[in-house]
Amino acid sequence: MTDTEVVIDAVDGKAGRTAFVDLGRRFSAETPNAVPQLRGEQMELLDPAKNPLFDHARVQLFIARRGGKAVGRIAACIDRLMLEMPPEQGFGPGTGIFGYFDAVDESVAKALLAATESWLREQGMTRVLGPISLSMWEEPGLLVAGHDQPPTVLMGHDPAQYRAYIENAGYEVAKRLYTYALDVSEDFPPLVRRIVKSGQRNPRINIRPVDHANYTQDVRTVLHILNDAWSKNWGFVPFTEREIAYGAKKLRPLIREELTRIAELDGKPVAFMLALPDVNEPLARIGGKLFPFGWITMLRWLRRPRSRVARVPLMGVLKEFHNSRLASQLACMMISAIREDTTKANGTQRGEIGWILEDNQGMVAIADAIESEINREYAIYRKPL
Template sequence: MVSNDTNCEIVIEPVDGKKGRARFVDCGRAFAARLEHAVPQLRSEQLEMVDPAKNPFFGHARAQLFIARRGEEAVGRISAHIDELALEMPAEQGFGPGTGMFGYFDAEDEAVAHALLDAAESWLRGEGMTRVLGPISMSVWEEPGLLVKGQDHAPVIMMGHHPAHYAGWIEAAGYERAKTLYTYDLDVRGEFPPLVQRIEKSGQRSGRITVRQVRKKDWDAEAAIILDILNDAWSDNWGFVPLTKQEVAYTGVKLKPIIHEELNMIAEIDGRPVAFMLTFPDVNHVLARTGGKLLPFGWFHLLRWLRNPTGSDMRVPLMGVLKEYQNSRVASQLAFMMISQIRRNAAAAYGSKRGEIGWILEDNQGMVAIADAINARINREYAIYRKPLS
């Protein structure tokens, strides 16, 4: 994939169109193939994420993809992109006016890294941006952040995986850390501590709280409920950008095959939905075995796993409680009731041994406290960097 001749001139090539996007994706796949513990993803899904005709993110965003070459060899890639909805957010929440992003960052060496970052920054300046955040690939709801700790084990579903030296290259290019994101590892086989059990039981005794499984036969309606709670619950969080109806519909279709009712909960107070928790079995378990390929027999293994992901690890990517209940005892009751029920179901139905919660913002005190209370431990750390474009 790469040239050993570091004396060759580095050429940064803007790419677009079907062939350009394919080259961009294949460059990233080649880098991932060299990285220990990386899990090959489905190429068709990766192509779709950067296709403006298929990914509804581009309904409110624009992007430029770049590939770095030495001679004929691809030695890196990067995206520069602007989310119009992010520009409308308050600056104190991370984005705001003048904020562009870079993502899909891979580089053979530091010289290539700096050339790619320069190209992304120049494009963003040309589009009127005054600061840059990254890596965010490509929506903040997809793969935000650079993995800076946790390279010693494989990523779970929808989590980025990057070599540790990328951080030094980005920092040497004038970037500083804007925010740290954590993921937490949890053993799902044992009981939770007594305090958590008491809070859970107090919620069960209230008579007002009901925790129910999502109804897959009504998935479109359930996804709409989750969207409404999510956009309210996360609206004050750093990095929040509202999901559009189109994005929710698109994501709902993508996620439906991995939705198992007993692993996904909606909590109601007096019959009104006020909180949710989503849990996905780790499809990376299968993709690692099939090499990320559906042919010739990968599709068989994937379909069989989708029906019954026995032995899979689990990931909780999203949960939310309406703002009116946050920072209250009720919020703790809702969270622990959902977590406890999902934990028991994952262990009983699928023989799961561990789960991963995240990502969680370093300063999200409520979620950090919940993770600490259930004896979860930080197992990965992601960094989002910022730089003025002066």
């Protein structure tokens, strides 16, 4: 072995996961505009004993070394729920994924992707999609446009050169995802305001915030609507009951009444919109480190998470109302209520919606109606094995 040879090691166990996470944090610290996340949270996501993703997924972590130094990483994953989805929705039988992709140069990237493809092929997979780290509900896609600004909460951020590394390895774009930004310090256009006022006059419609006294039930309601609303979307994988409980617990510190709405029709929950304050703002200040003093910053922020930016990562309307005027009206009413409340309560200046699939005509139409503009583009790639 020479000092220039790239060696790929499969790693597992706590020591392997620790090395994998710490390597990713090194890459993040060296990437302009990236925001280091909390190390403990990253460790938990890769711990089979804590993350319910592992109830239905097998994951293999790889670290690349050159001359004894770690120079890249990647994760290969086979998710049983993905395999059970219809192929026309993106996944389906024979589909594996890769994620948590980092490499110092193209030769390392090539070796990492080859190792992942080999492992997936040995497990009987016939195609690979990625990067998806390690769920569509976590960080899907490679950032290909919008590198000039830091990411918002729960969005990934990748060096610009990774695009060439992946495309030169024979991958092609399977789907593009967009995020949309807008100035929320100003009211929405007249058309949207008229739609909202019309809904407010409808006695059948009730738009309410999450009730923290019934938090668990409300979050379960939201995620069950999501499972129904997104069930025909490209890339959809349903939340399991354990994942719903896990998600409710993890999101609780960020769920704010002024940032979440549930829409009821004749007393029945039929739609929701979830916005989150941008926790990346305080995380950037502490460098993703709670100790020795970062926990003070985070505790103060969580008590009153004033944020210049709020992101809408999730919204949904029950399938029975898709492609109806009611669906658009409920969406406009919820986002209008959130805009008004968060600007007053938190001093929020900018909103971000997404990600949104490039061909999701309904959501793109809503983004256009409120005069938001694409600020980031992510790509999910595919390759036959």
